[in-house]
Amino acid sequence: MTTETPRPQGESLQVFKGTFIHATDTSPMETLAPRILGVNGMGKIVFIETVDKEEELSQTWHFQKKNIRVLQQREEFFIPGLVDTHIHASQYPNMGTCLDLPLLEWLVEYTFPVESKFKDLKFAEDTYTKVVKRTLRNGTTTACYFATIHTESTLKLCSIINKLGQRAFVGKVCMDLNNLFPTYKEQLCESVSETRRFVTELTGRMYPLVKPIVTPRFVPSCSSELLQQLGSYANTEDLHIQSHISESRAEVELVKSLFPDCKNYTDVYDKHSLLNDKTIMAHGVYLSNEELKVFHQKGAAISHCPNSNISLCSGLFDARNALNHNVKVGLGTDVSGGYSPSILHAMRTAIDTTKIHGFQTSNYERLSYQEVFKLATLGGCQALGLDHVTGNFEVGKDFDAILVNTSVPNSPFDIFPNDTQEDIFQKFLNLGDDRNMVEVYVAGKKVVPFPNA
Structure with missing residues (x-):
């Protein structure tokens, strides 16, 4: 029985x-x-x-x-319930617009300006209420959110999620470098101390379904010192970690120039203690097989964001290859790089993506719709370490x-x-x-x- x-x-x-x-x-x-x-x-x-x-x-x-x-x-x-393993709650005002530029230019022209507005708590409350309600209506019972560098508005997001009853990981974004948009960044010490404050305060509120996640934005916006301190903190406190990796070719080349002593993008995170079985990295479009082997060894997961990858012309993630390397994979909307808040839509785009890979490679084993359904549910929970709880x-x-x-x-x-x-x-x-x-x-x-x- x-x-x-x-x-x-x-x-x-x-x-x-x-x-x-x-x-x-x-x-x-x-x-x-x-x-x-x-x-x-x-x-x-x-x-x-x-x-x-x-x-x-x-x-x-x-x-x-x-x-x-x-x-x-x-x-x-x-x-x-559907699981969104990567969504920027703070980018919701831009959803469905601003998709005419590649990643790095898109960040400067559209994304950093809208995220800067979240120092205004009234604006934050209105926006965050709308995005949480929208995702819930679309069946997202679990979401892994990026917020902004602003601690108070990120805590506001947590209180809204708790009130509306969604399950979530929430990250205060950390970034001490931003030559592209200098007014939107933190000082190194501030980024670390505010992350600690955010985690302490959120943990103290004892929301049953809302948990903190350490969130370095991505390598180009973080100094080596910041990455190291965040990695050390996350490991000491046994916290989840989220970031971006290998989303576009230009980003990969930029990381290579910033960290010439590292073998690849994955090696940067690994050397800074940010790659373990509580890590989820968004995109991974250009990860090599060598990097995927490291992901498997470390137990780290990938959030496949097919809508965003196509919308920003970043590339096509090969989910089959990642799964063949025994890497955990979930689906993400990546709002607003992705123009839809629906994981159903992410499933459809994931199916389209695997079909395109099939056109390009002979004898390619496309993902079935059943496999994509698993990525959207149990697979997402596995990627976030929640499969013993739900899925x-x-x-x-x-x-x-x-x-x-x-x-x-x-x-x-x-x-x-x-x-x-x-x-x-x-x-x-x-x-x-x-x-x-x-x-x-x-x-x-x-x-x-x-x-x-």
Whole structure:
């Protein structure tokens, strides 16, 4: 029986009956239909069983048939919450615009100016509320956010995430070099001390789902001293780490000129103690096989951001090659380098990217849509070190989930009598949007629709 030991039912229990689609360690996608699933008052899955066990479960867990949430056959199903492993909350005002320049010029012309505005707490609160709500509506139950160099507004982002119920890592950006935009940077000592203050204050607030992550922006904006101090601090405090790596050719060449004694971009982070099993690096488009081997050895992960890589003309990340090197890979929107806040859209662009690799290389093994679905859910949790907490519908894990309804009014696609469950799921993956995500749960709590909305 797929269940944990029952407890006295003084706690509330949510029970759902219908179809559940998820990934596991051994399968990129499994369709469990029909199943009955229970979530306890702590938001954890306590059983998932075939429906013929309903009577036995009701006696064991003390629930009544009338309290079971029964999903519509075929049209409704649950998937795990989507995981955005790389998003710049502070760039949200520019989303959908400013995509006419390559990375380094784009930072100077558009990105640094908008991030500079976040010293204004009112502007920060308005923007951060909008981005967290937007991502939740699009099914992002877990997000790994870059904020800005401003500690107070970054803490404001954390309080908004906590209030709205999303699971997140949040990083105060660290950068003591910026020759391209000199007014947007910190002093070395300030960057380190403010990172310590941010982590201490956020930890002290004891938000259950919001955690700090050490965030050197990327190598060109950080001195060797800053990288070293951040690496030492992260390791001493056992903190997660995020940054960017090998996003564009120009960036790779710049890093080579800044750190001529390092073998490659990966070596810079490694020599500064910033590459370990709690590290996630965005992009990795131009990582060599030698670098991927180091990623595997260190246990570091990559956030694949296909929309951004194409939008900024950075390149095409080869996710298959990274997976073949046993490197953990998740998906990221990279708002606003990516113009969509939707991980569904990231899945589609990842599929397009793997097809383009297939055009370019003979006998190339393209990623299947099932594999990309895993990257968006369990794979993202593995990349962030959360797969023991959530990511699929296994007993003992938090219930982070999206209730998908494919027959909502004005749905962006239609289903037909002969469509199989797999057909319907593929239509949702390729054509669906937030209209189909009628309910979103994080740790068992329904966070979408928003209360009092």
